[in-house]
Amino acid sequence: MADSSGRNPQSPGFTDKLKSWLCWSWTYICALWFAMVLTMVYVLRSPLKLQETVNAASVFLNTLTPKFYVALTGTSSLISGLILIFEWWYFRKYGTSFIEQVSVSHLRPLLGGVENSSSVGLFSSVNGDAEPRTNVAECKVWRNPLNLFRGAEYSRYTWVTGKEPLTYYDMNLSAQDHQTFFLGDTQQLRPEDSVMQKAWRERNPQARIRAAYQAIELNRECAAAYVLLAEEEATTITEAERLFKQALKSAGKDTNLVVYIKRRLAMCARKLGRIKEAVKMMRDLMKEFPLLGMLNIHENLLEALLELQAYADVQAVLAKYDDISLPKSATICYTSALLKARAVSDKFSPEAASRRGLSTAEMNAVEAIHRAVEFNPHVPKYLLEMKSLILPPEHILKRGDSEAVAYAFFHLQHWKRAEGALNLLHCTWEGTFRIIPYPLEKGHLFYPYPGCTETADRELLPSFHEVSVYPKKELPFFILFTAGLCSFCAMLAMLTHQFPELMGVFVKAFFSTLFAPLGFFADKMESFMPSCLWHQLANV
Numbered sequence: 001m002a003d004s005s006g007r008n009p010q011s012p013g014f015t016d017k018l019k020s021w022l023c024w025s026w027t028y029i030c031a032l033w034f035a036m037v038l039t040m041v042y043v044l045r046s047p048l049k050l051q052e053t054v055n056a057a058s059v060f061l062n063t064l065t066p067k068f069y070v071a072l073t074g075t076s077s078l079i080s081g082l083i084l085i086f087e088w089w090y091f092r093k094y095g096t097s098f099i100e101q102v103s104v105s106h107l108r109p110l111l112g113g114v115e116n117s118s119s120v121g122l123f124s125s126v127n128g129d130a131e132p133r134t135n136v137a138e139c140k141v142w143r144n145p146l147n148l149f150r151g152a153e154y155s156r157y158t159w160v161t162g163k164e165p166l167t168y169y170d171m172n173l174s175a176q177d178h179q180t181f182f183l184g185d186t187q188q189l190r191p192e193d194s195v196m197q198k199a200w201r202e203r204n205p206q207a208r209i210r211a212a213y214q215a216i217e218l219n220r221e222c223a224a225a226y227v228l229l230a231e232e233e234a235t236t237i238t239e240a241e242r243l244f245k246q247a248l249k250s251a252g253k254d255t256n257l258v259v260y261i262k263r264r265l266a267m268c269a270r271k272l273g274r275i276k277e278a279v280k281m282m283r284d285l286m287k288e289f290p291l292l293g294m295l296n297i298h299e300n301l302l303e304a305l306l307e308l309q310a311y312a313d314v315q316a317v318l319a320k321y322d323d324i325s326l327p328k329s330a331t332i333c334y335t336s337a338l339l340k341a342r343a344v345s346d347k348f349s350p351e352a353a354s355r356r357g358l359s360t361a362e363m364n365a366v367e368a369i370h371r372a373v374e375f376n377p378h379v380p381k382y383l384l385e386m387k388s389l390i391l392p393p394e395h396i397l398k399r400g401d402s403e404a405v406a407y408a409f410f411h412l413q414h415w416k417r418a419e420g421a422l423n424l425l426h427c428t429w430e431g432t433f434r435i436i437p438y439p440l441e442k443g444h445l446f447y448p449y450p451g452c453t454e455t456a457d458r459e460l461l462p463s464f465h466e467v468s469v470y471p472k473k474e475l476p477f478f479i480l481f482t483a484g485l486c487s488f489c490a491m492l493a494m495l496t497h498q499f500p501e502l503m504g505v506f507v508k509a510f511f512s513t514l515f516a517p518l519g520f521f522a523d524k525m526e527s528f529m530p531s532c533l534w535h536q537l538a539n540v
Contacts (some may be wrong), residue, residue, distance in 0.1 A: 066500030070493055077489035080512045084482040091479060139397065141460065143177060144406050145296040145331075146267070146303065150205070150232045152240050157391055165391040168203070169459040175200040181256045182224045190217040196225060209233050223250040223257050223404045230264070241268035259289055263297060270304050299331045306335070306414040315339060329398060330379055330407040333372035338414065338421060340365040345420030352428050361433045366428045373432040375399060378468040380429040382408035383415050384422060387468065393460045400453040401468040402460045479536040 090098040148154055150166075159167050177198045183193055192215040199211030209232060215225040230243035243264050251257040266281035282301040298321050305314045314335065322332050344361045358366065373380060378401045381387040392406035414419050457467050496503045 008111075028148065035206050065502070066496055069500075070497045070504075073489050073493035073496060075487065077493055079485055080482050080486040080489060084479065084486050087479045087482060097479060139450060139456050141173065141395045141456060143295075143300040144392055144394055144408050145397045146392065146406060148391060149230075149234070149240050151230075151239065152237050153216075154391060155205075155232075155235070163462065163464055165462055166394060167460060167462055169204075170395050176225075181260065182227070182254075190219070192216075192222040192225070195370050196222065196228070199225075200227060204534075205232055221250040221252075223247040223252075223254065223261070226250065227257070227261065227264075230469045237268050237271045241265060241272070244268065255289070259285065259292055261302065264293070267300065267413075270300075270307075275304055275307050279308065296329070299319070302331060302335055303410050306338075306423045309417070311339060311342070327377055327398075330372070330376040330403050331411070334379060334407060334411065337365070337368040337372040337425075338411075338418060340368040341424045342418040342423045345418060345424045348420055348424050365424060368431040368433075369425060369428050370416045376404055376407075377432070377470045378404035379407055380425060381468065383412055384426055385412075387466075390462065390465050395460055397453055397456045397460060399450065401457040404468065405461070405465075 042100070044070055044399065077232065087097060087099065093314075154165050157163070179197060183189065183197050183200075189197065195215040195218065198209050199215065202208045202211060208228060212225040212228040212233075226243050226245075226247035230240045234240035234243055238356055244261050246260045248258070248265070251261060262281060262285050266278045266285065268500045269275075269281060270278035279301065282297055282304065286297055299318055301312060302317055305311075305317065318339070322336055341360075344359070344365050348362065353362065376399050380391055382404055389409055389412070390405060392409045393402050396403040396406050415425070454467060454469050461467055492503075
């Protein structure tokens with residue numbers, strides 16, 4: 001037992017050394033094998049009649065007319081152009097090269113490649129220490145705290161534009177949320193609860209509404225049914241508010257329903273202009289249910305306080321929630337930056353700052369902007385109106401484009417209200433990328449930017465929206481290669497058509513120069529090796 005336990009630590013080391021030695025020697029073995037093949041082909045050129053074959057091929061190629069070469073190069077240019085168009089379309093739609101994806105998926109296993117595990121990644125923390133984190137946690141989607149009403153807002157957009165603002169993936173997540181939130185205990189389902197459980201899963205809005213009415217027929221006090229009607233059937237905020245009040249009367253002591261309904265009632269008051277009432281409702285809700293911080297009700301409160309321009313109250317909320325131990329969001333980071341920018345932005349001038357340097361307050365504002373941009377680099381383009389806004393989704397991915405859309409949709413007006421704040425943002429936000437290490441193995445103030453946001457955002461955001469990608473992806477090699485091949489073949493086709501004789505001379509000179517080193521190598525081998533040895537090898 002002692003011997004076996006003593007040998008175990010040495011076995012993996014010997015195996016690793018053997019593998020590394022094989023990997024090191026494999027390259028040289030392949031090169032030696034290739035050199036031996038070339039040598040054997042040269043030695044056996046007489047029995048194989050290679051010279052006669054080459055001469056026959058040369059005669060055949062000399063008999064071809066320039067029209068053949070024009071057709072050959074033109075066809076090559078057309079095919080490579082079609083490949084280029086397909087590769088570009090695939091890259092724009094899926095963010096990767098089709099040829100590269102197929103190569104990695106199918107050829108790498110055949111060649112003995114091993115793909116990295118995608119389940120666990122190693123992320124560096126702020127202080128540089130390595131910390132294991134899962135990719136799933138990095139790409140977890142969250143319920144949008146400020147999500148709109150389907151019937152009163154999303155549906156009106158569809159009626160006007162004919163476009164669907166919500167993806168099926170996003171709506172399916174909402175259905176799962178409602179089932180979990182309102183019907184958590186499946187062991188004691190009432191008949192109306194069973195109907196509502198099916199209603200949330202219905203893909204057709206009209207089917208969901210019919211199921212809600214069916215649940216109300218079974219029980220006039222079915223609060224979940226009134227919630228569904230307020231969300232999806234009500235075409236105005238006033239009507240939605242009336243249905244939510246009816247749902248609140250029927251909710252009883254169901255904590256989940258009460259919290260959801262009171263929050264939506266506060267949002268109705270905010271949208272109807274009763275902002276102080278909305279603020280009071282949100283504060284009362286946070287005091288009554290302090291353990292439900294995961295619902296991010298404070299983000300609703302921050303937006304309402306900014307509308308009231310109660311900046312001292314906004315700072316008080318940030319002091320509680322902008323804590324290093326609490327999860328961050330674009331609302332927290334950019335609201336903090338807005339407050340600091342507002343203090344100096346009205347007198348800020350890039351020219352004056354370049355001459356005299358930044359003051360302490362201006363430096364604090366710039367650092368806050370850099371912090372916010374590092375957390376979510378997609379937001380500034382929406383705030384500066386460099387990208388068009390769309391309706392926010394019902395779920396967002398933190399640090400992703402979906403979160404940026406949701407934040408800018410509600411907070412752009414607050415940035416515009418602060419004089420000079422957008423000018424300060426415009427002058428300083430791009431400086432963030434000089435601070436963040438590149439490539440993004442490490443973050444500066446936050447964990448490294450996750451690489452999975454693009455895929456999740458494409459699922460959450462509608463297809464007509466151009467998803468913002470960070471870091472900006474370089475064009476794949478195969479797109480550049482096919483673009484160069486297409487251009488080169490097209491140029492050859494044009495030159496061969498216009499100057500056939502000159503191109504013939506050029507091609508002959510090119511191939512003569514190309515094969516000159518091989519001829520020189522063959523002559524050196526014949527002069528170095530005895531002629532009798534070549535004769536004996538040829539006979540063999």
